[in-house]
Amino acid sequence: MRATLCGMILAGIGIGSIVADDSPAVELSRWIDDHLAETWKQKQIQPAQKASDAEWVRRVHLDLIGRIPSLLEVQEFVGSTDPDKDTKLVANLVERGAFADIWAGNILRGLLPETETSDEPNSYGLVEPIKGWLREMLVDHRPYDQIARELIACSFPLSPSERSISPASFYAIKKSKPEELASATSRYFLGVRIECAQCHDHPFAQWKRKEFWQFAAFYAGLVRSNQADGFQYPQRDEKSVREIKMEGTDELIPAAFLGEADRPIPSDEFARNALAEWIVDGTNPFFAKAAVNRVWYHLFGIGIVDPIDDMDSHNPPSHPEILDRLAEEFRVHGYDLRWLIRAIAGTRAYRLSSQAPEGIEIPPRSFARMIVRTMTFDQYSRSLAEVSGQQEESFAQRIEQVGNLKGAEPYRSDTSISQALLEMNGWPANFVLRQPNQLRLEKSLDGKAFSFNEAVTLLYQATLSRPPSEEELEVAKLLVKETSGIREHPFVELVRRLTNSRSMPMSPQVPMHSDKRDLLWVLINSSEFRMNH
Amino acid sequence: MNRRRFLHVSLGGLVGGSTWFSSIARAAAESPPKRACILLWMSGGPSQIDTFDPKPGHANGGPFQAIETQTPGIRLAEHLPKLAQRSQHLAIIRSMTSKEGDHIRATQYVRTGYRPGSPIDYPFIGPAIGKEQMSSELVVPPCVSIGGFRGFGSSIGFGAGYLGPRYAPLSVGENAVAPASANIAAYLQVANMRPAEGTDEEYLGRIARVRQANERFAKHRPDAVLASRQAAYDSAAKFISPEVKDLFDVSKEPAPLRERYGNTMFGQGCLLARRLVEFGVPFVEVSLNGVANRSVFGWDTHQQNFPQVQALSEVLDAGWSTLIDDLKDRGLLETTTIVWLGEFGRTPRINGSQGRDHFPDAWSAVLGGGGIVGGQVIGSTGDDGARIKDRPVTIPDLLATLVKAMKIDPSKTNMSNVGRPIQIVDTIGKPIQECLA
Numbered sequence: 001m002r003a004t005l006c007g008m009i010l011a012g013i014g015i016g017s018i019v020a021d022d023s024p025a026v027e028l029s030r031w032i033d034d035h036l037a038e039t040w041k042q043k044q045i046q047p048a049q050k051a052s053d054a055e056w057v058r059r060v061h062l063d064l065i066g067r068i069p070s071l072l073e074v075q076e077f078v079g080s081t082d083p084d085k086d087t088k089l090v091a092n093l094v095e096r097g098a099f100a101d102i103w104a105g106n107i108l109r110g111l112l113p114e115t116e117t118s119d120e121p122n123s124y125g126l127v128e129p130i131k132g133w134l135r136e137m138l139v140d141h142r143p144y145d146q147i148a149r150e151l152i153a154c155s156f157p158l159s160p161s162e163r164s165i166s167p168a169s170f171y172a173i174k175k176s177k178p179e180e181l182a183s184a185t186s187r188y189f190l191g192v193r194i195e196c197a198q199c200h201d202h203p204f205a206q207w208k209r210k211e212f213w214q215f216a217a218f219y220a221g222l223v224r225s226n227q228a229d230g231f232q233y234p235q236r237d238e239k240s241v242r243e244i245k246m247e248g249t250d251e252l253i254p255a256a257f258l259g260e261a262d263r264p265i266p267s268d269e270f271a272r273n274a275l276a277e278w279i280v281d282g283t284n285p286f287f288a289k290a291a292v293n294r295v296w297y298h299l300f301g302i303g304i305v306d307p308i309d310d311m312d313s314h315n316p317p318s319h320p321e322i323l324d325r326l327a328e329e330f331r332v333h334g335y336d337l338r339w340l341i342r343a344i345a346g347t348r349a350y351r352l353s354s355q356a357p358e359g360i361e362i363p364p365r366s367f368a369r370m371i372v373r374t375m376t377f378d379q380y381s382r383s384l385a386e387v388s389g390q391q392e393e394s395f396a397q398r399i400e401q402v403g404n405l406k407g408a409e410p411y412r413s414d415t416s417i418s419q420a421l422l423e424m425n426g427w428p429a430n431f432v433l434r435q436p437n438q439l440r441l442e443k444s445l446d447g448k449a450f451s452f453n454e455a456v457t458l459l460y461q462a463t464l465s466r467p468p469s470e471e472e473l474e475v476a477k478l479l480v481k482e483t484s485g486i487r488e489h490p491f492v493e494l495v496r497r498l499t500n501s502r503s504m505p506m507s508p509q510v511p512m513h514s515d516k517r518d519l520l521w522v523l524i525n526s527s528e529f530r531m532n533h
Numbered sequence: 534m535n536r537r538r539f540l541h542v543s544l545g546g547l548v549g550g551s552t553w554f555s556s557i558a559r560a561a562a563e564s565p566p567k568r569a570c571i572l573l574w575m576s577g578g579p580s581q582i583d584t585f586d587p588k589p590g591h592a593n594g595g596p597f598q599a600i601e602t603q604t605p606g607i608r609l610a611e612h613l614p615k616l617a618q619r620s621q622h623l624a625i626i627r628s629m630t631s632k633e634g635d636h637i638r639a640t641q642y643v644r645t646g647y648r649p650g651s652p653i654d655y656p657f658i659g660p661a662i663g664k665e666q667m668s669s670e671l672v673v674p675p676c677v678s679i680g681g682f683r684g685f686g687s688s689i690g691f692g693a694g695y696l697g698p699r700y701a702p703l704s705v706g707e708n709a710v711a712p713a714s715a716n717i718a719a720y721l722q723v724a725n726m727r728p729a730e731g732t733d734e735e736y737l738g739r740i741a742r743v744r745q746a747n748e749r750f751a752k753h754r755p756d757a758v759l760a761s762r763q764a765a766y767d768s769a770a771k772f773i774s775p776e777v778k779d780l781f782d783v784s785k786e787p788a789p790l791r792e793r794y795g796n797t798m799f800g801q802g803c804l805l806a807r808r809l810v811e812f813g814v815p816f817v818e819v820s821l822n823g824v825a826n827r828s829v830f831g832w833d834t835h836q837q838n839f840p841q842v843q844a845l846s847e848v849l850d851a852g853w854s855t856l857i858d859d860l861k862d863r864g865l866l867e868t869t870t871i872v873w874l875g876e877f878g879r880t881p882r883i884n885g886s887q888g889r890d891h892f893p894d895a896w897s898a899v900l901g902g903g904g905i906v907g908g909q910v911i912g913s914t915g916d917d918g919a920r921i922k923d924r925p926v927t928i929p930d931l932l933a934t935l936v937k938a939m940k941i942d943p944s945k946t947n948m949s950n951v952g953r954p955i956q957i958v959d960t961i962g963k964p965i966q967e968c969l970a
Contacts, residue, residue, distance in 0.1 A: 113950065117654040118689050120637065175650065184652070193952065229638075229650060307952045355753045372756035414761030416698030417674050418724070420769035424740075425725040475742075521739055526746040527762050533754070 025339055026087070028329050029346035032322055036349050039319065040368055046360050047368035051353040053078045054466035055533065057089070060345060062375065062532045063299055064093040066102035067382035071462040090345045094338040097139065098382075103337070104134035105378055106298050107147075109410075110309075111188045112173055116410075121173045124231050129169040136165060144291055144335040145280035148189050152276035156222065156234040168233060171222070176234040178219035178244055179212075186215055186258070189279055191290030191311035194258065198247070206312045210253060213246045217255035218275040220244040242271040259285070280335075286311065288327035292340060293317075296326070299344050301373040301411045301532075302364060318365040354533040372533045373411035379532065384428055387463055387524070411532075423530070429521055456519070463523040476519055567666050568868050568903055568939045569810040571803075572659065572818040573853060575875035576682060577833030578639070580889050581897035581918070582881055583610050583842040586627045588918050593881035596839055604908040612846035615854035621908040622857050622866070624900045624968045628912025628921045631877060631893040631928050636830065639876035639893060644690035646932040646958050654950045656694030657702065658932055659816040661957050664700045665941045666815035672771045673780070676702040676816040677809055679721065679802040680709065682829040695950040699761065702818070705781060705805065706798060717801040718784040726772050726781075733773055740770045780812055781805065790859065795851035797824065803852040807859050810869055824848055832875055836886040857901070866902050870938045873899035874931075881918035895921045898931055904938030906970050929962025937964040 061069040151167040174180040183195035221241040222234040243254040297303040354370040362369040588594035599608040602620035633639035645655035663675025693700040709720040794800040802819040823831025860866040878896020879889035912924035946954035
């Protein structure tokens with residue numbers, strides 16, 4: 001019911017009408033740009049050029065809805081002369097269902113990195129409940145503090161039916177263990193790694209062992225069903241229990257707020273409720289900063305504090321003023337994730353090219369050039385699905401073959417030899433190349449006749465979101481001349497020739513050149529396709 | 534670009550390709566491996582009593598006899614006669630102990646050295662060792678897994694974890710189940726090694742063009758992910774070279790030697806392991822998952838333990854003993870450490886189905902070859918095999934010993950996915966000094 005309703009609402013929204021409260025976002029974007037420009041000036045950094053429309057439209061689709069833009073989406077954007085087209089596109093993308101999918105995935109990966117690296121939680125049916133719940137929260141425009149509050153204060157016991165779409169599976173994946181729940185919560189929502197102090201104090205780290213166990217004590221009331229080490233939901237929550245035995249000692253540590261040990265915890269409510277309220281409270285020094293830093297990281301591939309979950313005094317932010325201002329504005333704007341994304345994606349910094357000017361070195365943490373990121377598995381499979389016209393699920397199902405495409409730090413992930421072999425000779429290439437009759441670009445353009453140059457341009461736009469260079473066109477021309485000799489041709493046929501569909505045998509008189517079917521393979525296998533840049 | 538130039542580019546790719554190929558052979562010849570490890574992985578948890586810790590005369594001992602070995606005082610179960618003849622190359626640890634009795638969890642623990650259930654993405658020890666011992670010219674990943682079974686449960690314990698994809702194991706014959714009397718060489722395949730169709734020239738032509746496009750793209754984009762991807766592509770492209778193709782083709786070996794290894798996935802896998810070690814791969818794993826059509830957990834003998842262990846032992850005995858001889862003949866045994874290991878052992882008590890169940894309390898593992906003093910037994914269990922009598926050895930202890938035997942410092946750290954440096958082997962692991970040469 002809810003899904004239908006949302007679908008109806010979304011369908012009725014055109015570009016522009018949803019951008020009711022946009023001017024403050026633009027204001028913040030400009031402030032960030034001015035601030036960055038000032039730092040570049042101080043440090044004598046020459047920023048990269050503004051990205052082309054093609055480069056940017058690809059990036060913003062990947063970041064916001066997890067796939068490259070379709071051919072038509074590229075053409076529509078590039079062809080538009082609207083001076084506000086960037087802002088309008090972002091506003092449109094954040095309202096799509098795929099935005100909720102992708103950002104639910106972003107939150108899940110941060111909160112529970114083990115769901116990326118291990119299939120085990122999924123095999124116990126524990127990933128879909130929380131992912132579905134996050135998706136629903138995002139679809140419904142729930143503010144970020146509400147997401148945090150409902151997750152941290154989730155009440156137990158829950159009946160099995162109540163678990164189906166619920167943050168409760170977070171507890172089950174963490175085995176209902178206070179120390180694991182405390183680590184994940186502080187890491188994700190506060191951006192601090194207090195669990196490093198679980199076993200002993202570290203000389204240079206801010207947090208001490210006792211503070212870790214004080215945090216863990218908020219979860220001490222959760223009753224585990226048995227002592228086994230596996231996944232389990234809490235049976236119930238004991239309101240009165242709010243102290244925990246420090247591992248390896250007999251010392252009982254009472255719950256206390258991180259950095260605010262004197263702040264009282266009301267005795268008439270569950271400790272986790274008090275923890276949730278403290279975390280999302282406007283005065284909490286960590287919560288909003290951790291959130292904006294994560295969003296910044298997803299859009300720039302690197303956090304203002306980086307690593308993003310290590311907001312410790314030994315790991316200072318590259319741009320503390322931006323972090324503070326973003327956090328403050330995020331709070332003032334009701335922890336509206338879409339508003340925050342509009343503000344950051346609206347910056348000129350996000351609009352910069354990934355190409356450095358000739359002979360210029362740009363420090364990566366200056367945000368004066370967009371860094372090149374490896375696509376996540378999700379982005380890669382969704383993009384292949386977009387190009388091939390296949391269902392995205394048919395790629396995702398092959399997940400077991402590509403374990404090393406996944407990872408908790410996907411953007412900076414390097415490439416394994418097995419992965420390269422897979423991309424060159426396995427399903428990603430074959431799926432696209434073997435079924436050219438279902439190429440999505442073909443579907444959208446069937447029946448029209450195109451010149452050779454136009455056709456090659458379409459192939460480039462459908463894969464790399466940009467037209468080919470003169471040189472690339474020349475190369476393509478050589479290929480096709482040799483195979484078909486036909487310059488004017490219906491597009492469908494040309495695509496078949498370019499991709500050497502088995503259903504379209506070449507006449508024996510036409511010599512088969514090695515590259516006849518290779519253009520699409522080359523495009524799909526190029527780093528430019530595989531990367532978000 | 535005119536046609537001539539275009540062809541030149543294509544041919545450049547080809548010619549460049551053949552230069553790569555000859556450099557592979559050269560690299561292999563010029564820089565011999567520093568040290569290597571071959572892990573014989575016994576999927577399912579092998580019965581220690583029916584292999585390396587026999588209990589003849591006790592009710593728990595089962596029907597198998599114990600046989601004498603080359604080493605006075607050391608006896609093995611009767612279905613390992615060839616290994617018994619080579620006991621001088623074996624350090625048998627009869628006092629392994631762990632707390633993990635579930636296949637998936639125990640597999641993770643044994644293979645990573647760290648208890649499961651952490652957001653830290655621990656690597657399999659293979660890539661961790663491979664990373665330390667690999668030569669920079671190695672075209673093949675530093676860890677190769679032969680005949681592994683994947684496809685359910687967790688991937689932790691099989692991949693490179695936080696070390697990153699660069700060190701990810703290459704799988705050969707993954708999930709392959711070869712029927713008896715099959716041509717095993719055909720089953721020992723690297724996945725996606727070559728294109729499904731088309732000639733090598735076409736393939737190299739395409740690769741050259743990708744390279745050209747990537748070079749153009751990477752210009753003025755100094756990002757590490759681009760360099761890493763190109764390096765992986767360059768290596769992957771070399772997989773169609775005759776050298777690499779032949780490397781994985783055990784049918785290139787003389788028939789009598791192949792026969793001695795045994796015409797099984799495990800036996801031929803051991804032979805392939807020797808070829809890979811010779812080539813410079815520092816870590817190779819060969820799985821013994823089962824005999825005839827059993828793809829996984831073959832040692833998981835809850836029912837009818839004895840005929841199954843006998844069949845498995847015969848496969849094991851032929852493959853492993855030939856591997857020792859073969860490595861020795863080639864002068865590689867002194868630099869190649871062999872480890873025999875499963876995720877746990879099996880109950881001394883024989884259950885109502887003539888089976889043995891999971892038993893992590895007291896079980897066996899075996900080390901041998903490079904850096905290891907053979908011809909000895911470490912630790913012992915009591916007469917009934919139910920408890921360790923002396924010298925308990927934990928998983929981190931065993932891995933610390935292995936890493937030490939390969940002259941790697943177990944306390945060396947790698948940066949983990951949670952931003953904390955993690956030791957190759959947990960600090961709690963203490964090497965078994967008496968094992969180390």
